[in-house]
Amino acid sequence: MISLQNVTKYFPGKYGRHYVLRDVTLDLPLDKNIGVFGINGSGKSTLMNLLAGVDTPNKGKITVKGNISWPLGLGGGYQGSMTGRQNAEFICRVYGKSKSEIRDRLAFIKEFSELDKHFEMPLKSYSSGMRSKFSFAVSMAFDFDYYLIDELTAVGDARFKEKCKKIFDEKKGRANFLFVSHNMNELKRQCDVGLFIKDEKLHIFDSIDEAISAYNQANQIPAQVVGTITPKQPAAI
């Protein structure tokens, strides 16, 4: 259960406050996967940080019942000079896993990410494909009630994508997802409801299609153009 009560979030700046959310009261549905929309800079990542408890609202309250992940993405939380194993081990330790649990999880990450010997090499030596495989494997190694997924789309060959899809479906029975992505096709496939951030407010749509059309309207993209620009989005996740 995630509920926001009169949440206001702004960033102080040189030219006054930049509001991201202003007096938002909202309950997010328990059993739905949510796609989050918004143009660049509208506050998608800020919303993720607020939900993850990394950042705090300036006013109001956010209540999360259940276990929520950290904002799962490509960049954050990893250190380039440390190996994949060391990075993963750090996260296991933060989550207080015992020695045997850590061993199991590291084995899972190594196996799932297909990094093989690169798992023992510094993260900065990874290609972007390896990096996203690694991030994805780490994200899936922990059990949460809510997964906050920030632009973390699966890459790699068809086989790897199939594997990602399978683990997503497996988790869906037990957990819910909040996706931030610019990939409409992916959101359409994964999500039940849409959350649209616009003008310092959150708008929730009961179906993902409604949310997409509202988003396109706000971006002033005619619907058919979207279809021609992205006829074959990579079948992500």
Add this chain to the structure above:
Amino acid sequence: MITRRSPFKIQLAVIHALMAREMLTRFGAFRLGYAWALLEPLLQILFFSLMYAFGSRTMVGGLAIPVFLATGIAPFMYFRKVISQCLSAVSANQNLFLFRQVRIFDAYLVRFLLEMMITFVVLVLLIGGSAWLGFEVRLVSSLVFLQAYLLLSFFAFGLGLTFGVLNSLYPEMGKLIPVILQPLMFISATFFTINDMPASVQNILLWNPLIHAFELMRSAFSSGYNTSLVSFEYLGLCTLIATTLGMLMYRANWRKMLQK
């Protein structure tokens, strides 16, 4: 089922994780690895000992040279190290605050704890080693030594926290503070004892709490050491003020620091 952990358990897990990571990123890449944690300060002290050896002095204030250094220049370098580690604590760990378990305070705390443990081992090695080498070492009161060491540690941590918060809000501080700390070494009774100074100078120098810490540490190694000028009360008061100030600064600003 996912079980809830108590805040204390989370805190311990975070300290453990950060500590292991700090060791890894600081020393993991070198040959000899973790040994550098001890070798680095030991080599620095050795360098200063050689300076004294050339100056052909064997005793200062009734203490053998290695003991005198272990209660002067060594804790001063420790004090400086804690502050410089705190200054860079936030920027070095910025991407870890993504995990809500990891708070900015943990970054300061872990760096401080690590430094405190390393220096303690270094001091024990220094003093034990010089006794082994045949210098005259007499431990009169280990409790006095421990008390002075702990007060000095928390004094350094309080200041480190204060400067660390200031530094992440106003990055100019990072350039200023090391400049101030450099001359501080020469007025902190690192190369002399306060008892050898003329009375007029003593009155001014004694405002410096570091002198109290070092002189009290020295008194633990010599039964007749003159500690009439220094007091645990003054050192304790300064420590209390520094830690209170540091924690208040942190408490007032941690949200702001997160958004940097």
